Amino acid sequence: MLSKDLLIFEEPKLIFGYNQSTEDPRDGLVLFGPYQRDDSSRVKAGVIGTEMGLVLYKSFVKRLNQPIFSTKTVYGNLKSDEEARPSFPGFESVFGIKWPSEPELFLPVNKVEIDTKLLEKSKKIRASNIVDLFLSKIVRANNEEDNSVNLWVIIIPNSVWKNCRPESAGREISKGTQNFLDLTKGGQTLLFKEDEAYIDEIEKLLDSTSDFHNLLKARLIQEGITAPVQIIVESTLLFKDKLRNKEYDENVKCHLAWTQSTTIYYKLGKLPWKLNDIRDDVCYLGLIFKKGNKEDNNVCSAAQMFLKDGDGTVFRGNIGLWETKKGEYHLDRVEASNVLSMALDDYFYKWNKYPKELFIHGRSHFTDEEWFGFEDAINIKGANTLLTGIVIKAESGKLKIYRDVENEVCNYGVMRGLAFKVSDVEAFLFTKGFVPRLNTSTSMEIPNPIHIIISRGEADLKVVLQDIMALTKLNYNSCIYGDGLPVTLRFSDKIGSILTATEILKSDKKQFKYYI
Secondary structure (H helix, E strand, O other), X not given: OOOOOEEEOOOOOEEOHHHOEXXXXXXXXXXXXXXXXXXXXXXXXXXXXXXXXXXXXXXXXXXXXXXXXXXXXXXXXXXXXXXXXXXXXXXXXXXXXXXXXXXXXXXXXXXXXXXXXXXXXXXXXXHHHHHHHHXXXXXXXXXXXXXXXXXXXXXXXXXXXXXXXXOOOOEOOOHHHHHHHHHXXXXXXXXXXHHHHHHHHHHHXXXXXXXXXXXXXXXXXHHOOOOOEEEEEHHHHOOEOOOOOOEOOHXXXXXXXXXXXXXXXXXXXXXXXXXXXXXXXXXXXXXXXXXXXXXXXXXXXXXXXXXXXXXEEEEEEEEEOOEEEOOEEOOOHHHHHHHHHHHHHHHHHHHOOOOOEEEEEEOOOOOHHHXXXXXXXXXXXXXXXXXXXXXXXXXXXXXXXXXXXXXXXXXXXXXXXXXXXXXOOEEEEOOOOEEOOOOEEOOOOXXXXXXXXXXXXXXXXXXXXXXXXXXXXXXXXXXXXXXXXXXXXXXXXXXXXXXXXXXXXXXXXXXXXXOO
C-alpha cells in the first residue's frame, strides 16, 4: 500500500513503425521496425583505420547482419529467476536498410606511424598528433574524392584508446615546451621566424584536450564535415572488453549489437523511435557548463534542446566567468537571453511557431539575473511561451526506500517510476529500479533517486515527473530500456567536453548526432 507521499508512474511508451508503441525500444524495433524508415537507403561508410582495422570492420558488419541470440531471452511468462534480454535479429532485419560489409571508401592509416606518434610523452601533443593523422584523411577525401559517404567509421587500435585519454600517462605538455613557453611569456626575444609558428602550435595545444574522442569530434565540427562519425576501438569489433581483452558473453554481445546499430541508424539522420506521451508544442532545454583551460576560470556555456520527435539540437553560447561559487555556474542576463534566443529561433525555423511550454533543466537553482535573461528572450521574440525552470540533481543519496522482502514476491528493491513527493514543487524520482518487463533491476545496487525541484515558474509536479521519465528513454547512443538521467542532462558533460576540446571551436553545426 503506497502512502499519500508516494507516487508511481507508468513506464512511458515509445512509438515505432506503423505508429505502434511499446515500452522497451528493442521490443518495438523487433516487432514494428524503426519510427522513420526508408527502405531505399543504405549505410555508405567511409572507413579509416589500419589494414587490420578494415579486416575487423568487415567481420563485425557481417556479424551484425546476422542474429545474435541472448541466453536471457524469454518471451511470455517469466519465472522468478529469469531475466528478459531481447535477442538481436540482425541490422537489416531490424532497420530495413542494407549495411554492406565492404565500405564505400577505405582510407588506410599506417600502424607504424600511429605507434611512433604514441611515443610522445606529452598527452596533449600525443592526442593532437593522432587526431591530425585521422582528420587529415577525412578532410582530404572530403575535398578530393568523388564519393557519397554518409557515415565515417574511424577504427582505432586499443593503444590509441589507452594512450589518448585524460587519465593516460604523461604530462599535459613536455618540459621543454613548457620552458620555451615560460621564456616567451617572460619577454624573451624570438631569434628565429620559425619560433612564431612554434608558439602558434603551443597555443593550439594549450587550448585543446588530451582526449582523442573529444578533440577529434571538435575538429571535425570545425572543418564542417557533414557526414557524422562513429569511433570504434578494434577490440569492440572483436566483441571484447577494451581493458581486459576478454570476449563478451552472448548477452553483452547482444547489447553491443543493439547499441552500435541504433547509434549508426540515428547518425544516418533517422529516428529509431520517438516519445509517445509528450504533449504537443512543448520543448525541453538542458543547460551545459564546462570549464575549459585549467589556468583560468572561464567556462563555456551551451544548451541542448529536445522536442517531441526526440531529435536534439546543440547551441554553443559564449565563454565567460560563469562560475559563481565552487561547482555552481550561472549565466548573466545578456548570455541567458542569448542562449534561449538561439533555441527559440531554431524551434521557430522548424515549426513556424514558438512553443507553448518550455522547460529549462539545470543542475542548480536559477538566479534572478539568469531568469530575467530567459524572460527577456521570450519578450523580444514576442513568444507566448510558458517558461518553467527545473532543477535536477543526479542520483541524490538523501533518500533511500526499501521494500519489505518478507511480504513481497520480488526482492529487487524499489520499482523504476516510484516517486516520493516532498511538496507541490519538490520530489525524488527513481529512474532506476526494478522493471517487470526485464524481471530485474536496472541498478546494480539499491538505487538512488534523482532530486527534482520546480525552481521557477508554475507547473504540475506530476506532469514534470512524467516528462522526465519519458526523457530518460531518448538515449539513441545506447539502446537500453531507460536511462538514469533525462536526455537533457545525460550528455551535458560529453557535449561540454567536445565544445571545450578546442577554444577556437566555431561552427553552426547544431544537430545532436555530431556530438555523440
